[in-house]
Amino acid sequence: MTAAVAMLDLPAADGSLVPYTMGEPRAFTRPSGAARTRVAFAAAHVVPDPFAERSTSSVLDWDTTLAFRRHLWSYGLGVAEAMDTAQRGMGLEWETTRELIRRSGAEARAQGGLIACGAGTDQLEPGPASLDRVIAAYEEQLAVVAEAGAAPILMASRQLAASAKGPEDYAKVYGRLLGQLDRPAILHWLGPMFDPALEGYWGTSDLDAAADAVLAIITEHEAKVDGIKVSLLDADREIAIRRRLPGSVRLYTGDDFNYPDLIRGDDQGYSDALLGIFDPIAPAAATALHALDEGDLATYDEVFSPTVPLARHIFETPTYYYKTGVVFLAWLSGHQRHFRMVGGLESARSVPHLVRLFQLADAAGLLPDPDLAASRMRAWLTVQGVPH
Template sequence: MGEPRTYAPPPGPSASRTAYAAAHVVADPSGAGVLDWDTTLAFRRHLWSHGLGVAEAMDTAQRGMGLDWEVTRELIARSGQEALSAGGRIVCGAGTDQLPPGPAPLDRIAEAYEEQLAVVEAAGAVPVLMASRQLAASAQGPDDYAAVYGRLLRQVTRPAVLHWLGPMFDPALDGYWGSTDLDTATDALLALIGDHTSKIDGVKVSLLDAAREIDIRRRLPSGVRLYTGDDFNYPELIRGDEAGHSDALLGIFDPIAPAAAAALQALDKGDTTAYDEIFAPTLPLARHLFATPTYYYKTGVVFLAWLTGHQRHFRMVAGLETARPVPHLVRLFQLADAAGLFPDPGLAASRMRAWLTVQGAAP
């Protein structure tokens, strides 16, 4: 085992970048409930303590992969209350996952979004209008997206974040914004933003395509942020270039929160050398964690949370702990150790050895 890298908690959030960690949820292994609320909320306090905002009820929290709307509703309410107590920043996903799978009338999709928006706004959070599987299955083209999102944006009480989640994260979202041609889809998204600029805080782009993200970023209206969701290229996108930078709303910030916070603080000081040195060992980890099939990255996130000591078990909602094979998680353990992410290497080694024994793979 390597030595842990230690980072002092920063005095507050980054001054130069807005950064959110999309947070995982902790299952209740007893079966008495769906979530272990105390541990789930404690992890959010951990993220806030490092100056990061929390992106709640996003795909990292197993939206669409085990977490239903009723539990999600409670998660948003509880996290909103915790954010108020901790003085932490929070955004929450509003979607349409209370609807049955498959196509639905556009009015019904809009109503489902409105129901969830009301819950998010009641929690005091900034809403993230999540990409909708039902809308992807129902829309006939960009005009249908413009109609649904326009209806929502005209009524939000605070600027919202739009959400472009690529098919590598959810195959049901292929062709989002009305076309499988990414140039056409990009134009449709930018047209929507141009029509509702004052109601849009930013757009989260999760396409794992740095060049396209930079192109979108440079074409956004003034005041609209680009929140990178690119877990393969986040250091260069957040650092930015002469024409601007991306802010962050990232699943990888969940397991690397102390390092991410330290890198952002270095960037605040203009110390790009330290910024690069802190992020460099996390990048191989991120690229492995989000390897194909990318949508199973949540398994690795929870595995690392267990090894790091943030929860007492490696169990997930809907049994998703079995989604990644043993060699994948072994390599993840090695990369996390190389990045110095285990504050207690002895604990991580003990838990890893026990897990390998159960898998029949102990050395």
């Protein structure tokens, strides 16, 4: 007997209701381990406690937050913890971040999962700070990451961006930090579309000169650099940087628009992955990466292709609100009981945006229980004032 098709009415751009019939979810491959030919991290979101006394505080639902990390590990993906997807700099306070790193590190050890954690300077007040204070803030967070047993990710610092006079100040800060590490770090170049406060990172707004500056840091400290995550949404620039890296250093794509081509690579190399989009598309990403392992490029392209329109929609301008779409899909997919976010960020995207997101996720076969997704979508639309 064929299962009943999930149907609902969705609002069009003019507010009128249009019948919509959901498709069948795709049966993605759950692998027995990580992909062999690429290193892949999913930057994971966090789930707040909706009953916390202050709705804008970063009080997390720890059981659900950690369960989602187990979901990512079950598909062979690494977890990039405490990154911007987890609302660093957009509501997640350092005290909660420290506990998140500690708990996720313990969970990774128990699960045998790959984990890397972001270390930054967000315990400092906004605005300029002396380079010594920036370094000390990084050192405090790096100690927490090390204690958790995770690989370090040196996140881009708003305070450093506000304080540095030029590339030489970045070289000083990163040189000091890398020189102290016991294991190689991933550097993070987060473009201003993700965080406007990071405009001019590496000491200049000229992206060619900025690339020269960070490549000089990497070359000088090659043994202490595992890779660099580049989140500029510019595939050609990423490839140019990738081709200039020392042979031992990885390029982790953070390009949520062009990831299939960048990960596939060309005859001169490829990018590994550290992506926010891998949070909502983990089953598809795992299936595609394992097809790539087997040299099955047709399946790789076929699986990833319908996720690209979804990704470009989630990360559309203003890009830094992409977290709202990520969490909306986690709720529709049954990974959490509510669509609430730290700092009330669930309100950051419009009704038409999230309706279109629902349709694109359905088209990609990413909603595992169409009846649940349809039921939750109807309930959410009711709250938004959409009649049924």
